[in-house]
Every structure is written in structure tokens, then in C-alpha cells.
Amino acid sequence: MGSDDVATVRVELDRTSSIPLYHQLSTAIEKSIEGGALAPGQRLENEIALAERLRVSRPTARRALQELVDLGMLVRKRGVGTQVAPVRVRRRVDLSSLYDDLERSGRKPSTSVLEYSVAPGGSDITEALDLPGGSDVVTIRRLRQADGEPLALMTNYIALELAPSYEQLGEMGLYHALRDSGVEIHMAHQQIGARTATAAEARLLEDKPKAAVLTMERTAYDSTGRAIEHGRHIYRASRYSFSTTLFAP
Template sequence: MKLEIDHRSQTPLHKQAESLIRELINHPDYKSGKLLPREIELSEQLKISRNTLRQAINTLVTEGLLVRKKGVGTRVENKRIFTGAGNWLSFSEEMRILGIEIHNFELQIFRQEVSAEAAAFFDIEQGTKVMRLERLRGKKEYPFVYFTSEFNPEIPLSASENYNRPLYEILESDYGIIAHTSKEEISATAADHFIASKLDVKPGVPILVRKRFVYDVYNNPIEYNIGCYRADSFTYTIESKRNS
């Protein structure tokens, strides 16, 4: 695979190198965890300094996409799914950026009484019926996340939508509702028998739980989502800057 930096571009060299290495990571030759070319070879090929190259590589190491081992080299990390805080993305967008083809193993949508936590979020009465979406999703080889979503009853969702489309595309295209803000809670717990059976793990093994409270552009609550992830397939990173 030919990698080439545009030295006339206004894009910083380390950002160009980062973008090129992301392409390399998604190449079939590297997806299985292959070592990257040595830094000296890669920097010479790109015609940039090794410090500039390391800046790009460090970003990808921080994201969990690369693993650097002293005396061995830098290889592609093929075990975990990375996501992070900042400009939040839908699950479909996260996976598209990572070049991961997502498969729906199970998909159900039905009306049921709202859960207590969702009722508090939507500020509606207990016993109100809402649409609930349940999806088991993952790679072709195995599922790694079980999602449940409850929706504000003011959104006229039905079971007739094509839920193989990205969820937020459905809300925006079909109902003019734009998902804008997500407040999240991340925790660890032990898989109960139900979740263990869904994720193909043993009961009691650690899983990660991500709760999302999603608002539209007018700050109206639209979705309460819980994702249960296999801990061996998911990494959540947070980058913070210290105020001077």
C-alpha cells in the first residue's frame, strides 16, 4: 500500500500521517494484528521526521487502535472497539469510522410500559406505553453489544420503519428530529444469565454498561439507551485538557 504525504497541503504533517496510518490499519493485510513498518522506514517513506511520525502514532495508540511494544514494534490492535468522549457519535457512525461492518443478530421493536429510569428522563407517568427497540449487534464473527432503547412517546415511531438504517437517520429523515446531545454513564458489572446468553459469554464475567440520555436540538429528551458490551471487545477513552 502506497502512503504519500502532501507537503504542499495546509494540513499539518502529523495529521496527514495519522490519516494515512488509519487507512493502513483498515487494510486487510493489517486488520489481523500485523506489525507496522519500522518507524525509520515509515518516516523515510513519508518524508517526515520520526518525531512527527511518533506524534501520529501516539494518537492512535491512545485510541487503542495500535499497540507499541518495546523491542518488538507497533502493531494493529485487533481485539477491541474504541469509542471516546467529545464530539459524540452514534454506534453506526463509530463503527463506520473504524471500518467495521456491523451485523444485526437480533432486532425487535414493540410497545411496553416505560421503565422507571426512562419515565424520569422523559418526565412522564409510570405505566405510559413507549416504543422499545432491542438489538443484538456485532461483527460477522460474534455479537459484542446488546442495546435497548426507549423513546419519548411524543415521537410517532412504529414497527414499520426499516431499522437496518441508522437510528438517528430514521429520526431525522422520517420525523425531523435531530439527535444533538448525549449525556452518558459508563459502569462495569457482572453479566447476568440473560446478557451472558446474548453476548455468548459466561454468567458473571465483567461487562461494560453504557447509558445514553439523548436530547434533540431543542434539548427535548428523545431516547434512553442502554448498551451492554463485552469487556474484551470495547474500550472507552477520555481525553481531557488541564486549564492553565
């Protein structure tokens, strides 16, 4: 008793795996937290005990814990120990596709591809994608629905050699299709605004004429800074809003 309120995380480490030990450990702890096995405020065993118990070196254990501190899932204090962070200060990563968002929230996303064409891109598009002027660009226009209800009208521009096939887009989100062909999105700039819908947009979204819509313009990059995709989307404001989490320096 007394110090029995420290938690020992149940972990199975696979030393033959190509996944680094520290990452196996950090994801295991993360799952324990997200699965509720570790409650906010719960104290963890100290890093030396953790390392010894799992037969890893202290730097490896430290690195796993540090990864979770960076994610805001753990809080550590010198002389005190390591605790599970309160839920609301946890960093939630946000560069998720609309498709994944909908699936996660238990709704059933579907997509109609309205247009899939190849043509030399306008100067605004090639500039956003950092391509030579006049380069061929694939234009994709899709209507995204959730539970059969129109939610967003999405227009994407992608360099020809990176574009997924028409067939793939009906089944999955754009980002998922890109990942399947080995393209990893790392970062995106986006701008969110609002305006009233045009008659054509309102019709497609099955909303009132001149209804307010959210507009989102996004350019996505891989980790080397190469521009992958530029999109201009509108969302039914009556059915959708953006949630973000911001952190101070």
C-alpha cells in the same frame, strides 16, 4: 521563496447555495487538513489575503477560520498568523452512534431487533424522558454485531411519537433513523460503568458466563433540551471500549 511556505487553500464557493459562505469555507479548509493537503504546523495565508482572494469580506473569512479554531484544527497568534494545529490537540466530536463508529473503522455492523414493543413506561423511564407518568413508550432491544460477532446488547426507550419503525432499525442505527425523521440529537448525558454479565446476557453476547461487561446509560436531548431517547446498553468488554477526549475549561 522565504515566505513561500504559506499555503493557499483551494476553495470553490457557491454563492447561490443556502449553505453560508463562512461554512463552505471552513469545511473546505477542514477537508484540506483532514485530507493531508495541509500538514500540521503549516502556515496559512493571512485572513486579509484569504478574503481578497476569495472575494469575501474579512468578517466572513474570519468566521470560517474561527470555526476551525474552536474545533481545535487551527491555531492563531496575533502578529504571527494562522497554523494548522498538531493532530493530538484537535477536538474530535464524540456523540456518534455505535453504528457509525463501526462503519468508520471499516467493520461491518449489523443489527438484530430482539424486541419492539409499546407499553406504558415505568416511572424511571418516563422521568428520564421527561414524560407524564404512565405515558406510552416504545421499548427497543437490539443485538449489535460487527463482522458477525456480537458486540453489544442495547435497550432503548423512546416516546411513541418519536420512535422509528421496526423496519428502519434493522437497516440503520437508531440515531440515523431519528435524523431521517427530522429529529436532531444535540447532546447526551451518559454514565459508563461495569459489572459481570448475567447468564442470559453472556449467552446473547456469546461470551463467558460472568464475563466483565461495560454498561452505558445514556439520555439524549435535542437542542431545545427536549429528551429524545433513553438507553441502557451493555458491551462486551473483551471486544469494545469507549474512547473520549476531554478538554479543560
